[in-house]
Amino acid sequence: MALHTELGEFLQSRRSRLRPEDVGLPTYDERRRVPGLRREELAQLAGVSASYYTRLEQGQSLNASVEVLDALARALRLDEHERMYLRDLAVAKTREPDVTAEAEHPTASMRSLLRAMGGVPAVLTGRRCDILAWNTMGHALFAGHVTIDAPERPQQRPNIARLIFTDAHTRSLYADWQSKAKSVVEHLRLMAGRYPCDPLLAALIGELAMQSQDFATLWADHRVHACDTATYELHHPLVGGLTITQQSLTATAAPDQFLAVATTEPDSPSEAALLLLAQLAA
Numbered sequence: 001m002a003l004h005t006e007l008g009e010f011l012q013s014r015r016s017r018l019r020p021e022d023v024g025l026p027t028y029d030e031r032r033r034v035p036g037l038r039r040e041e042l043a044q045l046a047g048v049s050a051s052y053y054t055r056l057e058q059g060q061s062l063n064a065s066v067e068v069l070d071a072l073a074r075a076l077r078l079d080e081h082e083r084m085y086l087r088d089l090a091v092a093k094t095r096e097p098d099v100t101a102e103a104e105h106p107t108a109s110m111r112s113l114l115r116a117m118g119g120v121p122a123v124l125t126g127r128r129c130d131i132l133a134w135n136t137m138g139h140a141l142f143a144g145h146v147t148i149d150a151p152e153r154p155q156q157r158p159n160i161a162r163l164i165f166t167d168a169h170t171r172s173l174y175a176d177w178q179s180k181a182k183s184v185v186e187h188l189r190l191m192a193g194r195y196p197c198d199p200l201l202a203a204l205i206g207e208l209a210m211q212s213q214d215f216a217t218l219w220a221d222h223r224v225h226a227c228d229t230a231t232y233e234l235h236h237p238l239v240g241g242l243t244i245t246q247q248s249l250t251a252t253a254a255p256d257q258f259l260a261v262a263t264t265e266p267d268s269p270s271e272a273a274l275l276l277l278a279q280l281a282a
């Protein structure tokens with residue numbers, strides 16, 4: 001990932017989403033050639049010089065202090081995840097290169113948690129969206145068409161992002177596919193900011209951008225967000241329609257491994273569908 005370019009493009013994309021009236025600046029009914037705040041206006045709001053901000057956005061400077069970054073984040077009205085991403089991009093040049101392109105492995109504690117969850121669908125993914133492990137219900141609900149032991153073979157692991165953007169079965173699983181796809185891209189961009197020198201992550205992003213116009217369009221939007229909690233309506237090929245709440249959990253010992261857990265409303269048709277799926281999977 002070209003850090004100079006990514007930092008500048010992210011700042012520009014967030015600046016273009018703010019209107020002068022959003023931040024209390026007068027416009028005097030003037031006609032603007034491009035949407036959003038001008039560079040000088042954002043610099044004024046952040047308390048930095050217009051020339052310095054211009055250099056930062058054009059990738060000519062990557063030495064912004066934490067104070068400047070926080071001021072820009074406040075001026076741009078960034079949320080917690082966007083602030084984190086901005087800091088990651090700005091300090092990436094001072095980091096040691098990431099470890100060699102090695103496959104990730106689920107921790108023993110995460111494996112134990114998966115086994116203990118039993119009838120609750122759960123899928124463990126790594127920072128590159130590779131599926132590191134899943135329980136029987138997680139496999140049956142999200143990717144029953146994939147060999148169940150595929151996550152045990154690092155070179156053949158299914159990847160959530162690839163499934164979402166290149167697999168017809170997974171695309172048809174989600175009633176609102178666009179919402180799920182957007183969430184995956186936002187998570188990938190967050191990871192790309194945290195690990196800008198990860199060659200396998202960069203390769204995955206490049207591959208998806210070449211293979212999927214949908215991915216390329218969403219990636220160009222520069223949105224970032226962690227996949228915490230979301231509700232999805234599914235069209236499952238075996239049990240029909242059901243609505244799940246998906247929550248992503250992490251452990252302190254493995255902050256880049258994400259356990260996605262799917263639950264349903266008690267005594268609902270969705271819960272009945274999940275119980276039927278459990279019988280079929282057994």
